[in-house]
Amino acid sequence: MYKIGFDNDKYLKMQSKHIKERIGKFGGKLYLELGGKLFDDYHASRVLPGFKPDSKINMLKQLKDQIEIVIAIKAADIEKNKVRGDIGITYDMDLLRLIDAFTNTGLYVGSVVLTQFEEQPAAIAYENKLKALGLKVYRHRIIEGYPTDIHKIVSDEGFGKNDYIETTRPLIVVTAPGPGSGKMATCLSQLYHEKKRGINAGYAKFETFPIWNIRLDHPVNLAYEAATADLKDENLIDPFYLEATGEEVVNYNRDIEAFPVLKAMFEKIAGKSPYNSPTDMGVNMAGYCITDDAAVRAAAKQEIVRRYYTTLCAVRKGVAGNDQVENIKGIMNKAGVSISDRPVVAAANVRAEETGGPAAAMELKDGSIITGKTSPLLGASSAMILNSLKHLAGIEDKVNLISPEFIEPIMKLKVNYLGDHSPLLHIDEILIVLSMAAVTDENAKKAIDKLPELRGAEVHSSVILSQVDESAFKKLGMNLTCEPKYQNKKLYHK
Numbered sequence: 271m272y273k274i275g276f277d278n279d280k281y282l283k284m285q286s287k288h289i290k291e292r293i294g295k296f297g298g299k300l301y302l303e304l305g306g307k308l309f310d311d312y313h314a315s316r317v318l319p320g321f322k323p324d325s326k327i328n329m330l331k332q333l334k335d336q337i338e339i340v341i342a343i344k345a346a347d348i349e350k351n352k353v354r355g356d357i358g359i360t361y362d363m364d365l366l367r368l369i370d371a372f373t374n375t376g377l378y379v380g381s382v383v384l385t386q387f388e389e390q391p392a393a394i395a396y397e398n399k400l401k402a403l404g405l406k407v408y409r410h411r412i413i414e415g416y417p418t419d420i421h422k423i424v425s426d427e428g429f430g431k432n433d434y435i436e437t438t439r440p441l442i443v444v445t446a447p448g449p450g451s452g453k454m455a456t457c458l459s460q461l462y463h464e465k466k467r468g469i470n471a472g473y474a475k476f477e478t479f480p481i482w483n484i485r486l487d488h489p490v491n492l493a494y495e496a497a498t499a500d501l502k503d504e505n506l507i508d509p510f511y512l513e514a515t516g517e518e519v520v521n522y523n524r525d526i527e528a529f530p531v532l533k534a535m536f537e538k539i540a541g542k543s544p545y546n547s548p549t550d551m552g553v554n555m556a557g558y559c560i561t562d563d564a565a566v567r568a569a570a571k572q573e574i575v576r577r578y579y580t581t582l583c584a585v586r587k588g589v590a591g592n593d594q595v596e597n598i599k600g601i602m603n604k605a606g607v608s609i610s611d612r613p614v615v616a617a618a619n620v621r622a623e624e625t626g627g628p629a630a631a632m633e634l635k636d637g638s639i640i641t642g643k644t645s646p647l648l649g650a651s652s653a654m655i656l657n658s659l660k661h662l663a664g665i666e667d668k669v670n671l672i673s674p675e676f677i678e679p680i681m682k683l684k685v686n687y688l689g690d691h692s693p694l695l696h697i698d699e700i701l702i703v704l705s706m707a708a709v710t711d712e713n714a715k716k717a718i719d720k721l722p723e724l725r726g727a728e729v730h731s732s733v734i735l736s737q738v739d740e741s742a743f744k745k746l747g748m749n750l751t752c753e754p755k756y757q758n759k760k761l762y763h764k
Contacts, residue, residue, distance in 0.1 A: 272635040272726060275565030276320035276556075284555045286332040289476070292553055293336070293440055296472025296544070299464070301457040302553070304445040305477035309371050314478050316749065317493045317570040318556065326478075327375055330443065338380040338439040339372055341365055342446045342456045345384045345393035354448055362396055364447040369405070380442075381406035381435055385452030388412060408433035410452065410459060417455075417531045424538040429462035449501070458532075461539050472544060473536075475525075475551045480505045482519045482549050483557040489570035491520055492605045496577035499594045499601075510547035519549050571607045572728070572749075578602060578609070579751035583734055586754040612751070614730035617641055619753070622732035628757050630654040632748070633728040634662070647677050649694040651731060651739050656700070658724060659717035671714050672700070672707050697742035724748055733757045 293300040307313075308326045315323045322328070330337055347361045354364050369379050382400055384393055387409040400407045410432040415422050422428050435456075442460070444453045457473050464471040479494035491505050508521040510529060525548040532551075536543035545551050560566050578598045584590035602608065609615050617631035617639050627644040630651045634640065640661055642654025656671050665671070680703065681693035695703070701721070707714035725747035734752045735743075743750040 272319065273562060273565035273568075274320040275560060275562035275569065276318040277559045277561050278320055278322050278325055281321070281325060281556060281559040282329050282332065284558060285329045285553070288553050288555050289333065289441070289474075292472070292474050297470035299440050299442070299469065299471040301442045301444060301460055301471060301473050303453045303457050303473070303475045304443050305449075305453070305475070306479070308368075308445065311478070313493075313497055313573070314556075316576075317490050317566065317573050318560070319565055319569045320561070321556075326476075327371075327377075330377060331375055333441060334376050334378075336439055336441045337443055338378055338437050338441070339443045339445065340381050340383060340435060340437070340456065341368060341379065342383050342385050342444060342451045342453050344451050345387045345390045347448075347451065348384075348396050349390045349392045352448070361447040361451075368445070368447065378439070379405075380437055380439075381408060383408045383410055383433075383435060383452075383456055385410045385456060386412045406436075408435050410456060417528065417535075420531070420534045420538055424462060424535055429459040430466075432459045432463075434463040434467075435460055454532075458535055458539070461536075465539055473551070474553050476553050478554055478556050480520045480522055481557040482508075482521060482552060482554065484520070484560070486518075486520050487604060489567045489574065489605050492601050493570040493573040493577070494522075496574045496598050496601045499577070499581060499597045500590065502597070508547050508549045511549045514546040521548050525551075571605055571611060574598070574602055574605050574607055575609060575612045576749060576751050579730075579754070582754035583752050586734065586756075612728070612730065613639060614728050615751070618730040618732045628731065628733045630729065630731045632658050632724075634658065635723070635726055644694075647674055647681075647694075648700070649696075649739075651729075651735060651743075652695055652697055652700040654729075655697060655724070656704070656717070658727070659704075659720050662720040662723050663713070663716040665713050665716060669713055671711075671717050672703055676703055676707065696736065696738045697746075698738065701742075721746070
């Protein structure tokens with residue numbers, strides 16, 4: 271059963287207030303390194319039920335008159351055409367998507383900075399493209415000895431070689447299309463240049479996970495470790511904060527490892543470090559907005575199992591290693607969860623055994639479990655969705671929402687003219703047909719009107735689905751897992 275466990279309104283108010291206070295601490299100008307996803311933080315919304323995927327952007331909108339956004343992108347990522355795995359587009363294209371999204375919400379994007387710039391031809395071409403679009407573009411260089419050679423880094427031969435990014439507002443949000451893009455180095459470089467110009471400025475970090483003021487072994491923090499298994503991130507007790515205050519709080523290994531160097535840089539730039547620990551640098555208030563710890567724990571445990579299946583499928587596709595699977599198994603043991611804690615897994619697999627073909631199962635927010643099997647007209651996922659809509663609309667199971675006479679001509683079209691090997695309709699195709707049927711059929715209309723109620727539902731498939739169907743589940747806001755096997759033995763799978 272779905273339960274709210276997070277107060278999103280409280281979070282927006284508390285978070286914006288805390289950031290304003292941090293701006294004041296540094297005399298009126300703050301560089302805020304913003305990690306994680308801004309517009310589509312579905313991980314946070316899954317493990318903190320009640321957290322809205324666009325919460326961060328809505329929080330920033332409350333400060334929009336004070337904000338200027340700088341987007342960092344690593345030149346090498348442009349050169350390599352690095353792809354953002356969750357939405358399948360390259361970092362350089364995602365940067366343009368981010369600018370459009372910021373602009374459409376009334377936030378001001380001041381500039382783009384190409385980090386670790388080494389005259390890469392693709393980066394120069396991209397720079398010219400951005401300038402042609404009317405954007406300000408700056409270059410930050412690779413600094414020899416970064417991040418350990420503090421004396422060289424904080425000098426005219428280090429940060430001094432970087433372009434100074436001209437900004438006009440008190441809160442400079444530095445973000446990027448993905449991790450490792452150079453956000454922190456951009457902030458530190460700017461602090462160096464601001465100091466040379468006699469301008470007081472500070473730095474802070476805004477990342478939702480791990481949540482610093484809940485337990486190290488809390489499922490929400492363990493779910494973050496599962497989500498970053500490929501990066502081998504590990505949550506730890508912050509030893510610097512413990513030494514300074516005697517209190518145990520949570521941070522992650524990379525920030526803890528980097529802090530001595532960061533502190534030394536702060537001291538070299540400003541004469542004194544404003545922070546005694548990496549946790550002090552953060553401004554995240556999410557932990558204060560958990561209203562139902564049991565609901566949050568249950569949601570986070572589900573996410574850990576989902577990550578386990580996602581990684582199994584990634585191994586099957588050849589894009590992840592078994593070490594990641596073992597890592598998540600260890601996290602599952604810490605959280606005390608197993609695949610049996612995800613009811614749709616057994617439901618889908620039992621249905622597949624009964625029918626001798628691919629099957630799928632969905633757990634609705636009311637706890638009901640609906641299954642779908644493969645038939646001559648429908649794939650398992652499409653059948654499951656239609657069955658779920660009938661359940662929600664109170665329509666008898668024996669009722670056909672779509673006449674076979676509507677489906678069969680489309681199947682012939684796909685095979686005979688569009689070159690598809692399988693005539694079965696994908697999820698998006700079956701929903702289009704259902705919406706057309708709803709024009710004249712009252713049951714179809716009742717069913718399609720229930721489509722929004724599928725958001726947040728849990729789904730499991732007995733086989734790996736096509737990219738088209740995976741994408742459809744994501745667009746519908748449903749949480750999909752798959753068994754790590756294909757429907758057939760072909761080597762090429764779309």
